Amino acid sequence: MPSDRRGLAPRKQPRQIRAELTRERILDAAAHVFGEYGYAAGTTNRIAERARVSIGSLYQYYPNKDAILVELVTRHLDSGGAAVARSQAQELPDTLEGVLRLFVRTAIDNHLDDPRLLRVMAEQAPRSAELLAKVEAHETERFAYIEELLAKHPEVRVTDTYTATRLLVTTVELVVHKVIAAPDPIDVRRFEDELVAMLHRYLTGPSETVGPRTA
Template sequence: MTSGQRRFQPRKQPKQVRAELTRRRILSAAADVFADYGYAAGTTNRIAERARISIGSLYQYYPNKDAILVELTAAHLDAGLALVQKRRDGELPESLEDTLRLFVRGAISNHRGHPQLLRVLCEQAPRTAQLMELMHAYEASSIAFTRELLDRHPEVRVEDKQTAARLVVTSVELLVHQLAADPDPIDVDRFENELVAMLTRYLTAAGP
């Protein structure tokens, strides 16, 4: 591992319960600080103060705020992967529209906690090899599952279901990310209804 790669890695992997709790306090504090102050002003001093630990203790776990931001972004992607797997393992509605609504609602829920933090994660997090791998895994898993759903539903009229699956996944991700992080809030119910209607019409419209 190069020195450049190490700057984005945690320094300490907790092995005891107390150390793990401290790590979680740092991440929770960092999420609040980045949400409140943004990336530039979200300093390690502010993070340590919010976590109620010394700056020296923080540096035992993370070499800088970039490493903390990378771990927060990875956790966000892991949550998305877990949501896809949960849907895969669970019962799904019979209708295409209700299935799309389930996924849109899940994506919105996964992005509503800290809209300003989401903006920092999307725009400022370093694109490390670890994050790129997680992003590709999340995208591939989402597209594969969506393709399975499109193959299963007789209502779907698009001919190229693989491309359609990619368009659905990308549309939901980009629109939810954009609007969840937008400083001008949008009515969540209206957004959900419009996005579900748009995707349903696209997938069920007869070809030329």
């Protein structure tokens, strides 16, 4: 225990920083425990143990187990947003296909680090209203971003851009989740190729009737 600082001028408010670190530690521990045991068996006791914090302390930082998971999901969503921002900072590829590939790959990379945790968050998490709202907000943001992106490319021939955007983003999200979370190590890059091809042909394909093209 540090010495009693009563009456001394606060130096740098180490408490706040320490507290923040503890929150982080708990969150990291939760990520690990949820990933290893799943949500139901990922008990707060285990989380506290792994974070090297007593169960009592844990409840000082988070009101309940669910709140931990919500923060975990939030953190994940933010990390995804940050990744997108990073790509935006650099110059985007010229071709539509390049843009699609970047989009898909970013999604993949953002999930590769912890597939098991992904499963918990994407599939096992109890869907509280708060969580749903957060996820939906991020989704809306993504929709807008992608729709705008597609608008810049004249090759896009699809008419119902509203539905198309939703289908595209949804497909990428779901398929990427599935492939990453799959128990067997599928050939991810091959999947990536096909997924990009599918999206690209969808967007640039003939809008209604299909005429076979001669090579």
